[in-house]
């Protein structure tokens with residue numbers, strides 16, 4: 001059942017659990033996430049980055065695939081189709097394409113420009129009944145081979161952006177995308193507490209969920225995090241299982257080269273990762 005993400009995240013905030021956003025890359029990915037969420041009776045958010053949208057032949061194709069698959073698989077749990085780290089133009093395209101949720105990432109702009117663009121997109125998104133996430137304090141991660149440290153968002157700026165009518169807020173608290181370096185200092189809970197206090201209970205979003213220890217995830221949820229983004233971890237699981245299949249020579253046995261067989265171990269590995277995260281986030285049975 002395709003819905004916007006506002007209600008499911010308010011329920012998560014009130015129930016002290018988090019809904020996972022799992023980024024999708026193709027049909028197998030989408031099927032794996034949807035079927036696992038249904039099996040566990042968990043609400044779920046399908047994340048689509050601008051790059052993944054382009055890879056899947058555009059947002060309209062993605063929206064059509066997700067809607068049709070949701071119906072064909074008889075999915076009953078709430079599913080949001082969400083643009084991840086959208087540009088201003090990307091957000092507008094996804095509203096038109098039939099997404100149910102968008103994220104506008106204006107974190108690299110001066111705060112005044114982030115405020116102006118977020119305000120405009122809140123009006124457009126809500127007029128079309130989509131939920132909208134905004135971001136303050138950029139999330140670090142690897143860019144051109146350099147791993148940047150995650151910024152820590154200012155509680156005042158968070159307050160300003162949260163007051164614009166957005167449905168949920170991504171705030172940097174030392175989290176980064178991709179794999180965390182060995183010398184990572186961990187999440188900044190002091191900052192998270194201040195942001196939570198300054199933003200009037202708005203559901204908070206934790207990006208870069210891959211590799212954050214379970215105890216930190218649980219503490220973050222207790223401090224108002226209601227949505228956690230997982231991307232790299234599914235990719236690593238898919239790659240490792242696919243590598244295992246090929247290295248074991250399975251593609252050379254009988255019809256092991258059939259893509260439906262070749263991609264099966266990787267797809268099962270995505271399912272296992274999604275299940276593990278849904279259990280950790282506490283959203284199983286909350287649909």
Ligand SMILES: [Zn+2]
Nearest residue numbers: 139207208229
């Ligand atoms: Zn992110």
